[in-house]
Amino acid sequence: MNLFFFWMLSLSLFIGQLVLLGILAWRKQRTNRKESSVDRQYDDLIDAFSSYMIDQDDGRFLQQLDASPNKQTVLERLLNHYVAVTKTGPTSDEITALAEQYLAHRYAKLLKQRNWAMRMNTLYFIEDFRMASLIPQLKEKLHKHSKLDQETQQLIRTLASLNEPVAIAALAEFPEAPARLYIDVFKRLDELTKLDELDAALDANASPALKHAAISYIGMAGIMLFLPRIEQELENEDPEMRIQALKALLHLQYMNDPGSLTPFFSSDSWQERMFASQIAGALQLSRYKERLSELLGDSVWWVRYSAAEALTQFSDGDILLSHLSTNHPDRYARDMANQWKTSLSGSEQ
Amino acid sequence: MQETALIVSYIVIAYMLFSSLSYLGLFALAFRKVKRETKLDKRESTEDFLRNQSTYPVSILVPAYNEEVGVVSTVRSLLALEYPEKEIIVIDDGSKDDTSLRMIEEFKMTKIPFAVRMHIETAEIESIYQSSIFPYIRLIKKANGGKADALNAGINLSSFPYFCAIDGDSILENDGLLKTMKPIIESDGQIIVTGGSVRIANGSTISRSKVEVIGLPRSPVVLMQIVEYFRAFLIGRLALSHLNILLIVSGAFGVFNKERVIQAGGYNKNTVGEDMELVVRLHRLLREEKSKQRIEYIPDPVCWTEAPDSLGVLKSQRIRWQRGLFETLWTHRKLMLNPKYGSIGLFSMPYFLFVELLGAVFEFIGYFIIFGGFFFSLVDPQVAGVMFLVTVFYGSLISALAVLLEELTLHKYPNVSHLVKLYFWALTEAFWYRPLMVLWRVQGIFAAFRKKAHWGDMKRKGIST
Numbered sequence: 069m070n071l072f073f074f075w076m077l078s079l080s081l082f083i084g085q086l087v088l089l090g091i092l093a094w095r096k097q098r099t100n101r102k103e104s105s106v107d108r109q110y111d112d113l114i115d116a117f118s119s120y121m122i123d124q125d126d127g128r129f130l131q132q133l134d135a136s137p138n139k140q141t142v143l144e145r146l147l148n149h150y151v152a153v154t155k156t157g158p159t160s161d162e163i164t165a166l167a168e169q170y171l172a173h174r175y176a177k178l179l180k181q182r183n184w185a186m187r188m189n190t191l192y193f194i195e196d197f198r199m200a201s202l203i204p205q206l207k208e209k210l211h212k213h214s215k216l217d218q219e220t221q222q223l224i225r226t227l228a229s230l231n232e233p234v235a236i237a238a239l240a241e242f243p244e245a246p247a248r249l250y251i252d253v254f255k256r257l258d259e260l261t262k263l264d265e266l267d268a269a270l271d272a273n274a275s276p277a278l279k280h281a282a283i284s285y286i287g288m289a290g291i292m293l294f295l296p297r298i299e300q301e302l303e304n305e306d307p308e309m310r311i312q313a314l315k316a317l318l319h320l321q322y323m324n325d326p327g328s329l330t331p332f333f334s335s336d337s338w339q340e341r342m343f344a345s346q347i348a349g350a351l352q353l354s355r356y357k358e359r360l361s362e363l364l365g366d367s368v369w370w371v372r373y374s375a376a377e378a379l380t381q382f383s384d385g386d387i388l389l390s391h392l393s394t395n396h397p398d399r400y401a402r403d404m405a406n407q408w409k410t411s412l413s414g415s416e417q
Numbered sequence: 418m419q420e421t422a423l424i425v426s427y428i429v430i431a432y433m434l435f436s437s438l439s440y441l442g443l444f445a446l447a448f449r450k451v452k453r454e455t456k457l458d459k460r461e462s463t464e465d466f467l468r469n470q471s472t473y474p475v476s477i478l479v480p481a482y483n484e485e486v487g488v489v490s491t492v493r494s495l496l497a498l499e500y501p502e503k504e505i506i507v508i509d510d511g512s513k514d515d516t517s518l519r520m521i522e523e524f525k526m527t528k529i530p531f532a533v534r535m536h537i538e539t540a541e542i543e544s545i546y547q548s549s550i551f552p553y554i555r556l557i558k559k560a561n562g563g564k565a566d567a568l569n570a571g572i573n574l575s576s577f578p579y580f581c582a583i584d585g586d587s588i589l590e591n592d593g594l595l596k597t598m599k600p601i602i603e604s605d606g607q608i609i610v611t612g613g614s615v616r617i618a619n620g621s622t623i624s625r626s627k628v629e630v631i632g633l634p635r636s637p638v639v640l641m642q643i644v645e646y647f648r649a650f651l652i653g654r655l656a657l658s659h660l661n662i663l664l665i666v667s668g669a670f671g672v673f674n675k676e677r678v679i680q681a682g683g684y685n686k687n688t689v690g691e692d693m694e695l696v697v698r699l700h701r702l703l704r705e706e707k708s709k710q711r712i713e714y715i716p717d718p719v720c721w722t723e724a725p726d727s728l729g730v731l732k733s734q735r736i737r738w739q740r741g742l743f744e745t746l747w748t749h750r751k752l753m754l755n756p757k758y759g760s761i762g763l764f765s766m767p768y769f770l771f772v773e774l775l776g777a778v779f780e781f782i783g784y785f786i787i788f789g790g791f792f793f794s795l796v797d798p799q800v801a802g803v804m805f806l807v808t809v810f811y812g813s814l815i816s817a818l819a820v821l822l823e824e825l826t827l828h829k830y831p832n833v834s835h836l837v838k839l840y841f842w843a844l845t846e847a848f849w850y851r852p853l854m855v856l857w858r859v860q861g862i863f864a865a866f867r868k869k870a871h872w873g874d875m876k877r878k879g880i881s882t
Contacts, residue, residue: 096836248471
């Protein structure tokens with residue numbers, strides 16, 4: 069047992085750690101200093117930036133920006149915060165113009181960076197600032213990706229945000245692509261392209277994930293134009309597609325033919341019974357009150373829950389639930405009716 | 418006698434060197450993963466989920482026992498969480514203080530009838546309340562049955578497919594839930610559990626249920642716990658998660674797929690380590706089904722919790738943890754070295770047995786030999802010297818490395834002085850803090866034989882101002 073060896077080993081590890089500590093402390097100090105400098109410049113520029121966004125003839129902002137030593141970082145932060153605040157609206161042309169002028173060259177370089185996180189951030193910013201000049205680089209990059217990893221997924225989203233229908237075709241290259249990603253693409257395309265792509269996706273030959281995504285998206289976005297196509301899907305042989313169609317109808321809150329809902333109240337699938345109940349409630353389809361009262365005693369908790377919730381939607385729902393809470397032959401149905409006659413609807417959305 | 422002591426010394430030294438190397442191996446694995454994501458703009462990578470209807474709704478379960486000081490601020494911090502759809506369920510597990518009353522008054526709660534699905538048997542539910550201001554806040558008042566029982570009651574009442582279990586004295590960062598759910602959403606349900614980092618809030622300024630300024634506490638006992646958390650979360654859990662063999666998701670903060678948990682039978686009421694026991698049972702279920710689903714730890718989403726600042730409370734906490742570990746390993750001993758359970762049986766279970774559980778026993782013997790060698794000629798002083806150095810390496814240098822890893826990757830503590838302070842305190846670990854932990858952990862193993870489940874008995878001061 070060589071004590072000297074262990075002494076040397078421990079000492080060298082300790083010294084190694086001290087060196088690393090020194091480097092990290094120095095790095096931290098430098099980063100903190102740079103961060104506060106960027107913060108200061110950001111604060112100095114924010115008023116001029118706000119004025120510029122209202123009136124582009126106000127040249128103060130561009131002058132101050134050009135004089136800033138960290139102009140790209142500060143501008144990126146200003147644009148990003150602006151976009152975050154106005155996220156729900158369309159991206160302003162001024163944001164795109166500023167980004168194209170000051171950041172496009174940098175982003176083109178960053179897309180080729182070795183650092184994964186930096187490439188990902190760049191993709192997010194290109195999307196946020198709608199920088200169409202980088203489409204060729206993005207397409208070239210997509211061409212090189214053969215795995216649907218996080219970066220490829222974001223690449224496809226970014227291309228979709230720049231209204232590139234190639235995004236759907238690129239996703240189709242990956243058979244494992246989930247419906248969630250197709251929905252992300254639909255969300256980003258502009259109105260006309262979106263309608264064309266949705267129309268194509270509802271085609272009988274489309275892949276199940278694509279069709280599933282299209283039906284879901286139509287419901288979420290409330291696109292009434294496709295209502296007849298969605299109603300047609302209620303007759304689809306694939307149960308998953310029927311469920312998606314029911315879900316979409318629930319979101320759309322309208323049916324041309326409410327009678328087509330009838331078979332779903334006695335379906336073998338509890339999800340179909342549940343959605344049928346929810347639709348009957350949301351559309352206040354009085355003809356189904358009796359079916360809902362029956363489903364209050366369904367063997368599946370979610371169906372009982374949805375049937376009771378649906379009954380609350382009718383003007384006489386509270387009276388009905390009061391009656392059912394004492395007179396329904398099923399004990400669980402009575403419990404559920406009892407809960408819903410007093411309860412407030414329960415989740416934050 | 419001396420010969421036996423010498424052989425034991427060699428075994429302990431070999432053990433400590435082996436364990437240190439396994440830590441370094443885990444460190445190397447963890448480093449790559451964390452480093453890759455260091456510069457990622459976390460806000461950008463999650464903001465899409467905020468407006469996304471595909472984001473799964475989550476039920477947040479807050480089990481509480483005598484949490485009158487912290488429960489309201491915890492719920493307020495949960496209200497501020499950025500997440501598209503959530504419900505909050507506080508479960509008062511027969512508290513002797515005014516936990517329920519505080520909730521009822523603060524959130525204007527009224528008693529409601531509720532048709533609870535009994536997925537899992539629990540102690541009697543006395544009443545259920547719903548907030549009239551925020552209808553998605555509910556309170557279950559039930560007979561005392563322990564933390565596991567409280568969580569099971571919350572699962573029964575919850576409406577959503579995923580639930581997040583969070584301690585009644587913890588504060589979750591605003592985007593913490595979103596970041597924890599991100600891997601679940603992106604994996605399309607292939608990840609069934611995610612655990613996030615837990616940090617110690619003592620010393621930080623928390624106001625209006627939000628961490629405003631991150632700082633360090635004065636108490637050395639709490640400082641050492643911060644270092645310990647770095648070591649556990651950044652070195653151990655991340656690497657084990659990377660290999661899909663993580664056996665612990667902290668009870669203070671984790672997100673679970675409800676269906677899977679119900680399938681596994683819910684939380685086990687007969688152990689004090691219900692968080693670890695559930696995760697091991699889920700792994701077992703996945704392996705038996707040959708499922709490809711995963712359990713993952715995410716280093717970033719941070720849950721802030723109050724650490725004990727008195728040695729008495731810390732002692733009982735550590736005894737309870739060690740006891741929980743022992744009980745879990747014993748309950749699932751069938752997995753140990755069983756090739757049917759893959760890397761869980763062949764690597765993870767032995768790792769937790771030899772490094773996490775029995776490590777305390779080896780270290781205890783090590784301290785005994787150092788003391789006996791230097792003062793009573795139990796072994797050659799040269800051997801005692803080597804043992805001392807190995808103990809310092811195992812206890813202090815690895816912890817100091819964990820501090821550096823934190824700075825290299827997440828760097829949550831803002832000032833250089835924080836880094837230096839934590840580093841030098843970490844170096845002292847082997848000389849006072851670790852011997853105490855070792856002693857209590859050994860006591861914890863013995864405590865496992867005297868079974869009686871109970872909540873921790875920490876007196877809360879509250880972490881929010």
